[in-house]
Amino acid sequence: MTKAAEIELAAVTKVYGAATAVHAISLKIPAGTYCCLLGPSGCGKTSTLRMVAGHESVSSGDVLFGNANVTDLPPAQRGTAMMFQSYALFPHLDLVDNVAFSLKMKGVDKEARRAQALEMLKLMQLEAYAERRPAQLSGGQQQRVALARALITRPEALLLDEPLSALDPFLKIRMRAELKKLQTSLGITFVHVTHSQEEAMALADLIVVMNEGRIEQADTPRAVFERPATAFVARFMGDHNVLSGRIMERTAEGLFIEVIGGGRFFALGAAPVDHDQADIAIRTDHVRIGAAPADGLGFDGIVSNVEYLGAKVKLTVTTAFTDEFTAVLTDAAFFASPVRVGEGVTLSWDQPDSIVLGRIVK
Known part of the structure; x- marks a missing residue:
């Protein structure tokens, strides 16, 4: 089983010009936790995820994985994988080559990377579609390909930026169940950005409610539901x-x-x-x-x-x-x-x- 990362943000701030998107937030995500960053558009949740991933620089503060400070490390050296909202699949490649792409960039030989890609497609129940291209798949199948491509690097943490937003309501419910099952079976840390209260409640072990670049509450779904910490949380959870x-x-x-x-x-x-x-x-x-x-x-x-x-x-x-x-x-x-x-x-x-x-x- 892949090792899971404990992630800690220590007074992390993100400034864009004159605007502060994230205000000195501190948060500890235990290893193997399914964490949802929840809040309305513009609350700083995606900026926070991108700073964890290394796709966005940290203006001040530190990002820690276990005892290691990764604040200045590039994404490839952090032990994370990121799944983007758009899935970003290569339309001209079949599923095997899409999933194996990151291994190809690392210089893994063709036979070995294709074998690993087929293993990941089997995990996602997509081995029968291995020779198809993304356009020949449904939205839910494309999402599973994107997940397979992210997981093939055996990350300690998987970072997901609104992964269900493009799906229809019925498929969202199905994919929620698959995501939770996958996280439980892999045992790795998931950090998932969403603006959906229902999605966060269904998936998370830890919900982090954000507003205007600050953390209003970080707790279990039940605690956030039954004992909101602030008026914003009480109103936002509804x-x-x-x-x-x-x-x-x-x-x-x-x-x-x-x-x-x-x-x-x-x-x-x-x-x-x-x-x-x-x-x-x-x-x-x-x-x-x-x-x-x-x-x-x-x-x-x-x-x-x-x-x-x-x-x-x-x-x-x-x-x-x-x-x-x-x-x-x-x-x-x-x-x-x-x-x-x-x-x-x-x-x-x-x-x-x-x-x-x-x-x-x-």
Whole structure:
């Protein structure tokens, strides 16, 4: 089995002219981890991946693989392989020669490199297509060829730049399963850039949520989902409502905030004592309709949108203090007491479903 790389970024910064794309981020990715860099366009995730790969210079800070500082090493000397979003396959070469290309550049003799290429194609279940050219393959098959070409060098880490973005939704789900299975069987470190929350949740052992060149949270998928670290993470992951307001009271368990437009809400946790403002998050799928709320754990509003999504129904509620408060109900719960757009509703939740969020200092 190929050795896996432990990757560490130590205060890594990337500056393009007057713009800072990555702000002194520090991150440790354990060996053999499937890590997803997640965030919106322009958040710095691809720049970070390219600095790990060596395709982009580091403005300041260090990139470490194990105990080795690789900051100034070229890509070929890092023990990594990169799979690009476009796949970048050679249209005039058959699959064997596409996969074997990097070995050819290293001077491996033809018979040996073709044997290794066929072995990789077999791993990807593409040996039957060995003599075809890329244009004769489906999108999913082309992706597997690109993976085979990247893996033939036996890298310690595979770096993937939005590898599923060009695929249709059904194929994305299939390829997600194949990527995870492949990473588990090879045991090497995968670092995967994506803007899809669902993709990151399905694949990653470690999710790194980035925003404006900074890391907002790096944790397991479950921790990111259930306990977002900041308002940005809570909003970006889409599973929490976020309310911001002035701290009115602190208790042993949490605090009460008052939001502009009215409304007093409780959340578990604490904010720094020198802060008079706080952000709180409320789980969308734990919001109920109809039940009378306890103090600080609900409100009355008007239904502004209803989306039927099969197993669940998404309600959007408007109030004086927010235009969009979301409740995600099971279809059974919704249809037991359905509501329509324009109707008034009472929303409530339990104390554990409302938490105080942290804030990134910029």
